[in-house]
Amino acid sequence: MYSILLYIALAVFGIGLIYKVSGWFRFSLGAHVPNMTAVARLTAACKGLLSVAFSPKLLTALRVLLVDVLLQNHIRKQDTLRWVMHMLLYAGFTFLLFTHALDKVIVTSLYEKYYLALNPFLLIAGTMVIAGVAVALCRRFILKVSRLNTSAMDAYLLILLAVIILSGMAMEFTKLTSYTHYQTFWDIHLTACLVGLAYLPFSKMFHILTTPLSLVANAVMDGRSDPANIQTRQIMELDACMHCTNCSKRCSVAAAYDRLGNDKILPSERMAFLKEYVSHKRLGARGLATIQKGIYLCTNCDRCTVICPAGINLRDMWFNVREEMIQRQPSVALMLTPFSYYRGLKRPALAPTQYNQPLQRAKEALAAPFAQVADTKAVIPLSAANSQFKKAAPLVGRTGTYAFCFTCENCSTVCPVVGAHDDPQQALDLLPHQIIRSMNLGLKDLVLGSRMLWYCLTCYQCQEHCPQGVKVADIFYELKNLAVMEAADFAGSKNLVGHASKTGH
Amino acid sequence: MKFALFLGCNIPVRVPQYELAARAVLGLLGIEVIDLAEFKCCGNPIRNTDYKTFLFMAARNLALAQKEGLDLLVLCKCCFGSLKKAAHAMNQSSAALEEINAQLAREDLNYTGKVAVKHLLSVLYHDIGAKALKEKAVKPFHGLKIATHYGCHALRPSDVTEFDNPVAPVIFDELVAATGAQSLDWPLKLECCGAPLLGVNDELSMSLTRKKITDGQQAGADYLCVACPYCQMQFDQVQRTMSASDHGQPLLHSIVFPQLLGLAMGIDARSLGLHMNTLDISNIESFLKQEQK
Numbered sequence: 001m002y003s004i005l006l007y008i009a010l011a012v013f014g015i016g017l018i019y020k021v022s023g024w025f026r027f028s029l030g031a032h033v034p035n036m037t038a039v040a041r042l043t044a045a046c047k048g049l050l051s052v053a054f055s056p057k058l059l060t061a062l063r064v065l066l067v068d069v070l071l072q073n074h075i076r077k078q079d080t081l082r083w084v085m086h087m088l089l090y091a092g093f094t095f096l097l098f099t100h101a102l103d104k105v106i107v108t109s110l111y112e113k114y115y116l117a118l119n120p121f122l123l124i125a126g127t128m129v130i131a132g133v134a135v136a137l138c139r140r141f142i143l144k145v146s147r148l149n150t151s152a153m154d155a156y157l158l159i160l161l162a163v164i165i166l167s168g169m170a171m172e173f174t175k176l177t178s179y180t181h182y183q184t185f186w187d188i189h190l191t192a193c194l195v196g197l198a199y200l201p202f203s204k205m206f207h208i209l210t211t212p213l214s215l216v217a218n219a220v221m222d223g224r225s226d227p228a229n230i231q232t233r234q235i236m237e238l239d240a241c242m243h244c245t246n247c248s249k250r251c252s253v254a255a256a257y258d259r260l261g262n263d264k265i266l267p268s269e270r271m272a273f274l275k276e277y278v279s280h281k282r283l284g285a286r287g288l289a290t291i292q293k294g295i296y297l298c299t300n301c302d303r304c305t306v307i308c309p310a311g312i313n314l315r316d317m318w319f320n321v322r323e324e325m326i327q328r329q330p331s332v333a334l335m336l337t338p339f340s341y342y343r344g345l346k347r348p349a350l351a352p353t354q355y356n357q358p359l360q361r362a363k364e365a366l367a368a369p370f371a372q373v374a375d376t377k378a379v380i381p382l383s384a385a386n387s388q389f390k391k392a393a394p395l396v397g398r399t400g401t402y403a404f405c406f407t408c409e410n411c412s413t414v415c416p417v418v419g420a421h422d423d424p425q426q427a428l429d430l431l432p433h434q435i436i437r438s439m440n441l442g443l444k445d446l447v448l449g450s451r452m453l454w455y456c457l458t459c460y461q462c463q464e465h466c467p468q469g470v471k472v473a474d475i476f477y478e479l480k481n482l483a484v485m486e487a488a489d490f491a492g493s494k495n496l497v498g499h500a501s502k503t504g505h
Numbered sequence: 506m507k508f509a510l511f512l513g514c515n516i517p518v519r520v521p522q523y524e525l526a527a528r529a530v531l532g533l534l535g536i537e538v539i540d541l542a543e544f545k546c547c548g549n550p551i552r553n554t555d556y557k558t559f560l561f562m563a564a565r566n567l568a569l570a571q572k573e574g575l576d577l578l579v580l581c582k583c584c585f586g587s588l589k590k591a592a593h594a595m596n597q598s599s600a601a602l603e604e605i606n607a608q609l610a611r612e613d614l615n616y617t618g619k620v621a622v623k624h625l626l627s628v629l630y631h632d633i634g635a636k637a638l639k640e641k642a643v644k645p646f647h648g649l650k651i652a653t654h655y656g657c658h659a660l661r662p663s664d665v666t667e668f669d670n671p672v673a674p675v676i677f678d679e680l681v682a683a684t685g686a687q688s689l690d691w692p693l694k695l696e697c698c699g700a701p702l703l704g705v706n707d708e709l710s711m712s713l714t715r716k717k718i719t720d721g722q723q724a725g726a727d728y729l730c731v732a733c734p735y736c737q738m739q740f741d742q743v744q745r746t747m748s749a750s751d752h753g754q755p756l757l758h759s760i761v762f763p764q765l766l767g768l769a770m771g772i773d774a775r776s777l778g779l780h781m782n783t784l785d786i787s788n789i790e791s792f793l794k795q796e797q798k
Contacts, residue, residue: 252514252546255562259608299546301514338550338583340704341735345742347707359705416696420712455706457713459697460661464671473662477552484554
């Protein structure tokens with residue numbers, strides 16, 4: 001009976017393992033993915049492994065195995081409590097695995113008479129695991145470590161772990177006193193262990209295999225590695241993520257999540273999303289908009305990559321996923337802000353159309369609600385003044401100053417963007433003084449649709465040189481805020497975001 | 506003197522030499538800097554699309570410094586401008602301040618305007634003084650012509666940033682002069698480096714960068730000198746990309762001010778991260794040697 005259960009559990013584990021590992025070679029992320037079969041990727045990985053095995057990189061790999069995998073130095077440097085928790089769980093469990101679960105295979109072959117009625121080592125190791133679970137519960141529910149969200153899987157695993165150890169300990173204690181009790185605990189213990197075994201490849205516990213792999217792979221690989229292997233490593237890294245949320249705690253823009261509530265701003269939540277997304281790549285319109293905004297709201301400060309205890313190269317992950325997402329149509333207004341600086345630096349790594357199209361789409365989407373701007377021949381009716389627009393409460397107290405403008409054109413004269421064009425009106429639509437003047441006339445479309453707003457350097461020359469104290473640059477910032485809102489409403493009403501394409505390619 | 510050091514997002518990963526040199530110089534000048542691990546993005550990039558989130562992100566950093574009872578020493582001029590603007594906005598509007606504080610309260614933070622935001626250059630100029638720096642410059646430069654680049658978000662809007670005279674600033678020039686180098690007058694000294702539009706409109710961004718570099722070179726400068734990571738990336742990494750695609754040579758290499766000051770103070774090039782610049786600036790040391798003869 002038990003051997004049948006064991007074989008079923010082992011079969012589920014084996015199939016799960018094959019399914020998961022094959023995914024590393026079948027799936028890909030990024031807009032520019034080498035077009036290779038899974039077999040070719042597997043071959044490339046084997047070549048990569050061999051080349052590491054016969055090079056000085058082997059020493060690097062061994063060092064990482066010792067320092068970061070065995071001693072968990074990565075975690076100790078960041079958070080001692082977390083390291084204690086992890087070591088208790090990991091050392092206790094490893095000990096139990098080798099001396100108890102596999103005792104017939106390992107220990108008895110070395111030491112024939114290995115059998116103790118009440119094995120103190122087992123109790124010590126079991127106590128370690130229980131203490132580890134206690135620390136884990138304490139971190140989650142008493143200390144309430146910020147941004148450590150508890151998913152259903154987290155809860156199942158902690159319960160499963162506790163059941164395995166507690167039933168095992170009860171088994172040890174009842175061994176000499178009551179056979180029937182012993183038998184019951186043995187049933188519970190074994191069933192729990194087999195459930196754990198079968199569930200392992202599908203749960204975050206899979207990280208006991210993948211995290212060491214990620215740590216070693218990232219230590220021996222760099223930007224010059226075979227792109228096929230970088231792709232494979234990236235998919236494997238999704239399984240190496242434990243969702244420990246260290247990255248989100250350190251994330252430079254986490255405060256934006258606190259205000260906006262888009263969880264795709266947080267690196268750990270993006271990873272959770274990608275794990276699920278990578279195999280099928282289906283994404284509804286709203287899902288696409290959320291991930292686009294979330295992943296573009298990133299200053300590329302690298303903190304997540306530096307802090308990740310699994311050594312995951314999140315920097316490259318975000319770069320690739322961001323490209324994939326922005327290629328999948330609709331658009332992201334954030335592309336027209338300094339959030340694009342890093343992408344600008346990385347331009348040589350991207351194909352020209354791949355680089356330009358999403359930018360173009362963002363510009364078009366922002367201009368779409370304001371058709372009046374493009375038609376330079378059209379007569380602007382004087383009665384079109386939008387008094388509501390004029391009266392709209394400014395976000396910043398200073399922006400009401402546009403009314404002081406007497407059209408001296410100083411702002412446009414000192415503007416370096418205007419100065420950089422032979423025909424500025426053709427490139428920018430309205431010049432700064434024209435924008436301010438149009439505001440006074442309530443010509444909302446002209447004001448919000450001008451490319452000038454998005455090509456403003458925010459160098460504040462205009463504002464500094466205005467004799468009337470019009471806060472030109474501050475006004476531009478506010479107009480950009482308004483234009484983004486209007487463009488979102490417009491896209492919503494036109495249902496432009498209704499059809500996100502199925503794949504990114 | 507003690508400050509909370511605000512590095513921002515770019516310096517640690519893309520301009521680490523700025524941090525290295527600033528720490529070396531500040532240490533030698535007896536200015537203590539404290540690192541607050543909880544500091545995050547200053548909010549600058551999101552101001553374009555979402556003003557209130559910008560204000561919250563900036564205010565959070567101000568509140569963190571206030572909690573520690575420290576003033577801020579900022580290296581990046583965009584961070585500096587962003588924090589200054591947020592402080593100004595909350596100073597002007599009690600409604601904005603209340604709204605932000607209600608959100609900050611969730612993290613046990615509170616901001617009441619008790620934090621001074623200072624840029625590295627202001628600290629060096631006002632708290633140490635150009636004269637004192639000149640005395641510390643034991644290995645001054647000789648015959649070195651520097652085109653100082655002021656950076657927009659420190660200078661303007663001047664009523665908010667309170668950095669220097671916006672049309673005739675002197676701080677940076679006097680600091681450069683304290684190292685023995687000559688700070689040139691050049692037409693585009695106060696203009697933008699072009700960085701804010703990189704990734705948005707690269708042609709425009711690079712044309713502004715090219716204009717500045719050409720102008721500085723025509724004025725006879727040996728090097729550009731900046732005190733902002735965006736300006737440095739533009740004149741360093743981006744200039745290299747630009748010249749590679751034009752099949753030309755970079756015209757004017759750029760040094761970060763604490764590197765320049767550090768060399769004059771006798772700190773070795775490696776401790777100032779001279780080797781971390783993209784464009785080679787090691788030759789600048791030859792201007793020190795002439796003095797020693």
